[in-house]
Amino acid sequence: MTLVEKVEAPVGHQAAPADAATGETRCQFVFAARCPDRPGVVHAVTKFLLDQGCNIKEHQQFDDPVRGVVHLRTAFTGSPRLTRRGLEQDFSSIAEQFGMSYSFHDPTPPRLMVMVSKSGHCLNDLIFRWRAGGLGGEIALVVSNHDDLRPMAEAAGLPYLHIPVTAETKDGAERQLLALVEEHRIDLVVLARYMQILSDDLCRALAGRAINIHHSFLPGFKGARPYHQAYARGVKLVGATAHYVTADLDEGPIIEQEVIRVDHTHDPRALATVGQDAEALALSRAVRWHCEHRVVLDGASTVVFR
Secondary structure (H helix, E strand, C coil): CEEEECCCCCCCCCCCCECCCCCCECEEEEEEEEEECCCCHHHHHHHHHHHCCCEEEEEEEEEECCCCEEEEEEEEEECCCCCHHHHHHHHHHHHHHHCCEEEEECCCCCEEEEEECCCCHHHHHHHHHHHCCCCCCEEEEEEECCCCCHHHHHHCCCCEEECCCCCCCHHHHHHHHHHHHHHCCCCEEEECCCCCCCCHHHHHHCCCCEEEEEECCCCCCCCCCHHHHHHHCCCCEEEEEEEECCCCCCCCCEEEEEEEECCCCCCHHHHHHHHHHHHHHHHHHHHHHHHCCCEEEECCEEEECC
16 A cells, blocks of 8 residues: 655755744754554654654655555654754664664755766756756766866856776776765765766765666667667657666666657657657656655665655
């Protein structure tokens, strides 16, 4: 059984308004959890938040009858004196009682590192949404193995680092990437059409905090000039898949997919344009949902509370 209850509009990362009774400015937090499905789970969570003086703004849950587990996401407001670590520590005994894996997230927007090559449609879309306040996170810098998109990034006031990658320099380049993640306190790496295969070691180091986008036709076309292949076969659907990065190339847990219908009037150039639209849409949604802590990893799959 699936239960989705939205008490109010979805909560982002902005500061909550002042409490009407106390005048105190309240902060917005998100709680996410997974545990075996049993009576009392939701009551334990809501009672804990009530005892902390918190106010639930949005609650969603998914009871998975196949795996016998329940997934929860609860957005709430609380006193600015509350901290993520304090909440996690105080909740630990309840989590142990229910065999629960859980996390609390404070209002700090996640910091993003966007990685690109030569195609700029996804970067342009991410920058637009970031500047409009609709991305859910803060773009800290842009990294590329080419210099082509420097003007786009720097026009938005973003640092642009050019890290060339060859077979001989790949190991050093990846060490430099990890150093940038540490230096800039990056929470999420976004591969926005970054056309380099990451090593297994780097994929493991970024597990659960790197999102990739790739085209996904029905049927699929691999290799060079995929849109020309699609045109030659008379494809009727163009799509894109945003997923977490794993060592299995383009096979990580899927967060979002976008499909757009096309027909015989679409030549390879038109198909490429439609494909870029699909890629930008799927990627931006995946990034926003991750930043809003709406994505719960569940093995090779995900639960997404939209």
